[in-house]
Every structure is written in structure tokens, then in C-alpha cells.
Amino acid sequence: MARRDIIILPDRRLRQKSEPVARITADIRALVEDMLEAMYDAPGIGLAAIQVGVAKRVVTIDVSKNDDEKCPQVFINPEIVARSAEMSVYEEGCLSIPDVHEDVERPAAVTVSYRDLEGKTRSIEADGLLATCLQHEIDHLNGVLFIDHISKLKRDRIVKKFTKAAKRAAE
Ligand code: NI
Numbered sequence: 572m573a574r575r576d577i578i579i580l581p582d583r584r585l586r587q588k589s590e591p592v593a594r595i596t597a598d599i600r601a602l603v604e605d606m607l608e609a610m611y612d613a614p615g616i617g618l619a620a621i622q623v624g625v626a627k628r629v630v631t632i633d634v635s636k637n638d639d640e641k642c643p644q645v646f647i648n649p650e651i652v653a654r655s656a657e658m659s660v661y662e663e664g665c666l667s668i669p670d671v672h673e674d675v676e677r678p679a680a681v682t683v684s685y686r687d688l689e690g691k692t693r694s695i696e697a698d699g700l701l702a703t704c705l706q707h708e709i710d711h712l713n714g715v716l717f718i719d720h721i722s723k724l725k726r727d728r729i730v731k732k733f734t735k736a737a738k739r740a741a742e
Contacts, residue, residue: 573605573608573609573612574605574608574609575609575624576624577613577623577666578624579667579669579733579737580667580668580716580729581730581734581737582667584621584626585714587621587626587714588626588712589619589621589628589711590626590628591627591628591648592629592647592648592686594690595647595690599627599647600688602623602625602627603629603645603688606618607631607633610633610666611641613666615666616632616700616704617631617632617634617704617707617708618630618632618666618708619711619712622711628648628649629647630646630705630708632644632646632704632705632708634700634701634704645687645688646683646708647686647688648685649683649709650685650709651681651682651709652682652683653681654678654681655678655680655681655698657678657679657680658676659676659677659678660674660675661675662674663675663707663717664717665716665717668716668717668733673717673718673725675703675707675720677703677706678702679698680696680698681697681706682696683705683709718730
């Protein structure tokens with residue numbers, strides 16, 4: 572079992588805007604370890620810190636789809652600095668909205684600046700699944716969920732379903 576639980580819709584923290592990380596402390600490194608554990612445990616390909624209830628701008632991703640060799644990527648204070656005009660559609664899901672998958676259209680490629688775990692400023696040009704995943708996770712840091720990119724009708728239906736389930740679980 573992972574040390575930290577992933578919070579689920581309609582948990583209000585998912586709508587919170589996360590704070591930038593000022594310094595890479597031992598706490599931040601421990602948070603990253605816990606996030607990677609929770610992400611691989613789930614299993615998922617991306618996680619934002621707010622999904623384990625921590626409102627810090629930290630993202631973990633592994634889109635390698637390789638069971639033998641893990642390729643974790645860590646993004647501190649990630650920011651999209653350029654987007655392609657070309658768009659692409661991926662069927663997205665989210666560990667905080669289990670068992671829901673919907674097509675989402677986003678820019679096909681993005682340039683993201685971020686800090687690594689050593690505190691060094693870096694930049695990555697991403698396309699394909701990594702571009703989608705980065706945009707999905709950076710959305711989380713701003714309190715935005717992938718269901719915000721689909722029709723209101725579908726979104727309302729999903730939120731209602733999860734609100735009902737949460738009420739039932741609390742009874
Ligand atoms: Ni998500």
C-alpha cells in the first residue's frame with residue numbers, strides 16, 4: 572500500500588490552486604518519493620501533488636509503458652511556455668476520477684520549463700502522450716480537471732455520479 576492515498580472527485584482540494592515550490596527540501600524529495608509510489612501503485616502514468624492532498628506545484632510522470640524498466644520524470648514548478656497550433660485527441664483518464672475515460676483535445680506539442688530535483692531550471696519539448704500528460708498534470712496544479720475539457724452535460728453527469736458515491740460511502 573502506498574503511504575499516501577489519492578484523493579477522489581468531488582474532493583474540493585482538487586479545485587485548489589497549488590503553490591510554487593520555493594526550495595527543494597528533504598520534504599519535497601520525500602513528497603516526490605511518495606508520489607512515485609502512489610502513481611506506480613495505482614497504476615497511473617502521471618500524478619500531481621494535489622492528488623495526494625499536497626498543494627505544491629510538483630508533478631511526476633512515467634509514460635514509458637515499460638514494466639521492466641521505470642522511467643520516472645519529475646517536474647517542479649512546471650510551466651507551459653509554448654503550445655503547437657496543431658491539436659491532437661487522446662482518451663484521457665485520471666486517478667482522481669477512476670474508471671472515467673473521455674476524449675480530450677489539446678495542443679499536440681508543448682514546451683514546458685520546470686526545475687528538476689536538483690533545483691536546476693530545465694526545459695522540455697514534448698509531443699505525443701507526454702505532451703498530453705504534462706498538460707493534464709499542469710491543469711491539476713491550477714485546479715483544472717480533464718472533465719473541464721469535455722461537454723458540460725457529460726461533466727455534470729460524472730460529478731453527480733461521484734458526489735452520490737461519496738455520500739453513500741459516508742453513510
Ligand atoms: Ni489527473
